[in-house]
Amino acid sequence: MRVIAAMSGGVDSAVAAARAVEAGHHVTGIHLALSRNPASYRSGARGCCTIEDSNDARRAADVIGIPFYVWDLSERFHEDVVEDFMDEYAAGRTPNPCLRCNEKIKFAAVLDRALGLGFDAVATGHYARLHTGPDGLVEMHRAVDHGKDQSYVLGVLDQQQLRHSLFPLGDSTKADVRREAAERGLLVADKPDSHDICFVADGDNAGWLREKLGDRAPNHGGAIVDESGEVVGEHTGTYGFTIGQRKGLRLGRPAADGKPRFVLDIEPVSGTVTVGPRERLAVHRLRGIRPRWCGTVPGRLEGTVQLRAHGEELPARVDVGEDGVEIELLEPAYGIAPGQAAVVYDGTRVVGSATIAAAERVPA
Template identity: 70%
Template sequence: MSGGVDSAVAAARAAEAGHDVTGVHLALSANPQSFRTGARGCCTVEDSRDARRAADVIGIPFYVWDLADRFRQDVVEDFVAEYAAGRTPNPCLRCNEKIKFAALLDKALALGFDAVCTGHYARILTRADGSRELHRSADMAKDQSYVLGVLDERQLAHAMFPLGDTDTTKADIRAEAERRGLAVAAKPDSHDICFIADGDTQGFLAKRLGQAEGAIVDETGARVGTHTGAYGFTIGQRKGLRIGTPAPDGKPRYVLDISPVDNTVTVGPAQALDVTELTAIRPRWCGAEPAGPATYTAQTRAHGDDVPVTAELRDGELRVTFTAPVRGIAPGQAVVLYDGTRVVGSATIAGTDRTGRPVTV
């Protein structure tokens, strides 16, 4: 229970369905006062109090579990290391993989619980043989299956998502919370990165990685600007480049490449971001591993479009080919494969091929 409306309603629905429910709030910071205040995050002292009040209204036991050390190691340090390597990580996806459905689930099972129930918008369907499938939410506008694509068959066997099974909007969820007497009914959604208190990702990284002046160059290698750390950029970025020299055609320029080795950022036109293929590592499957090449749809960003692809495993790496070029794919992000609404699996993007020019970081 994060302290938000989704997890509160999920807990209420699970209890109403007859399950023996215990509310758990995760303490993910050794100093929670340093996390953002108010309702923007999900890791504050205020959030834990909101979660406790919701549990009291529902009538279930409530505990705070300290997973700060695991969160720092598996999520925060991974986040910093990925940016230092020139990649763009997704900390929410890593938290689901390493914390909520690993550290938390392992502790829950050891204590005799059967499942971890969350307020994610996704569905779990059970096949005739008893195995389980992860599917997109009935409400596509709130679908969160992308950040759950790292869950394997064992984790899915011990997961519950009560909000994903019904075609209800966020407004419906808030109305339900109000009917149930939950004070979080009107609480704003959390956003940004929960462990960056002021929302300044670049400032957060600068404190941990230091500042070092580097060059911003165009596709010819000509220097067009400077920066104080390549980690402050991501592939496809347009704003905040601080380039003093306009492009010859007068059109905006975008980040094409990030080289942490020589601290160089390369910029160029939008069409240079078109990706035709990608290679992804550390694949995780929501069920059996696919056999041979097959046709799927793929999502490469948390709020990205679903696009048709062909994909296959080669020597433990996932090779994905797009039927039409896709723009602005960043190494470090996840590619999640779908068969209709079913989540096939997820892998971390390691390199891309842009109109015949491979890019790997």
Template identity: 65%
Template sequence: MRVLAAMSGGVDSAVAAARAKDAGYDVTGVHLALARNPQTYRTGARGCCTLEDSRDARRAADVIGIPFYVWDMAEQFHADVVDDFVAEYAAGRTPNPCLRCNEKIKFAAVLDRAVALGFDAVVTGHHARLGADGLLRRSVDLAKDQSYVLAVLTRVQLDRAVFPLGDSTKAQVRAEAAERGLAVADKPDSHDICFIADGDTRGFLARQLGEEPGDIVDAHSGAVLGQHRGAYAYTVGQRKGLDLRVPAPDGRPRYVLSITPKTNTVTVGPREDLAVDTVTATRPIWHGAATPVACDVQLRAHGEVVAAEVTVAGGELTARLREPARGVAAGQAIVAYRPDPAGDIVLGSATITAGLSSDADVPAAGSSSAAGVAVAGPSSVADVPAAGSGAAAGA
């Protein structure tokens, strides 16, 4: 079987390509040049978009003994990932750029081109497993598991995917790379958004969207508590960096409850107001049986898992949580898992539109209605991991 190995220049994709060759596949390596100007993207072994990464990938291919090419996909990456990232923040949602890159670039554009060139599948270094039944499962290394950012893949795409690393820990992958003589064995993982050179997401968005001062208001009284310079710099659940000028009467900290782009307002309140027990989502990709189904759901990359009952109908997914969750952000993915002794199975995913609370005492952000408060908004760089953080490694 002819396979195309996507080689980012990191240790995961190098070992994945080597294992594919050992398994008897006819392997060709390809590095995706994703930066319009590589000098403006990360350097120093930081990700998948630099000249250094391209050279590391080429050296790895030479050691493995496979043909190697570089594909320039910078324009499509900018349109489908970078522009989408900015537009989503402007619309008050939290994009996950690594998820979008997997969906639009690695398993759409790259796979389509690979099939057109006569390849049968694409190999990547993602830490996830495909069982003999073709179902996507978590990696054995739960700390490195990337099934969350792969759950957006369709059945057709999964049928043409190969993930050789899902049965290994990251430590085992590094040890194997050293044994194979791969220079990337000790190369650091990428943990940041690859197209933000300095890691300053707030500054990047400000340059793209401009400063837009607005009010920070109290969810219960409606009083203006402070000012912001751009609502995109805040996230649901954020506590630090709010610069509120009016302390809470009870002295407790306030948290961001919602972002309203239409009025350019950030709404804050006590921690208990963050709790939601229902999550709604759109554009579901569902591999499981008929719903409703009892399962576990993950609401953000590397986030906690919550038991829920999930229903998919009419192009929408609804998850009723058994225990309340906090910090649910529109634009992130909700991924449903079925616990399984052989590794949790991905049932499907969808894009979160809102987190809702059935607590009638919780006021809706920006609304006089208390029922069904939506507490979803854009992610920030201040208090929580950047959207997609840590998901780039292994591509």
């Protein structure tokens, strides 16, 4: 096959590209330029958007011996990922831009362009496994390395996208990949993993949002109240908060019972942030919108759901209706925010995903 290897400049995508070559594919490496002005994005070597990362990717392609180009997707990325991220926060929701990027950029804009240019597939360094099931459909499963498994952020891919995807690292552990990178002479072998959002320097989401949203922020400050409505603190903008957040609330007084308090609700229009005890965060039912299915649309399913990137798996009953997905959690989940993605699994297989629109709390 003719394969485009998306190379971030990190160790995973470099090894994935090398393995695609070894599997006999005709591989071309690309690095995605996601900012018009790369220096303005993250500094240091932890992201995937800096000039240094682009150079690392180029050097890895040289070592592997494949052609390498930079594809400028900064406009698409800004429209589809960065603006969406801002809009979601402005509306009091908590988006995951990595899923959005996979859905709209890596396995859409890049894949479309690759197919148009005569390539057959896009290979990335994501940790997930693909194989063809008995019905002929491509199935996506969790990676062998559960600590690194990234099937959650790929839960937005549909069958068409999966058919043109390669994840050469799904059967390996991160330790193996690092060892292999060193053996292959890839200098990125011991480069640290990236964790934060690539376009937010220093991982300071609230600071970034404050600066970028500017007047678009729905409010410039407001009250933090407890469940009785009593004001217990103030804030400079609701976009700095996520449901379930405990740190950084800077509440003036401790709760009467002395227990820590968590963000329960965010009301962006009035600017009210409600806090309360952890047990009030318990959620037993979710409604999901914008479902994306990896294969056949399930009607009803008993499986598991994962609600955040490195979150635990919770047993659940999933009902797919006309206007969305109803998810009944068999054990409560805590700190669930609208905007997050619920990814549905059947065993290790990814069934699909939906964006959480509403979370129903356990009645008090």
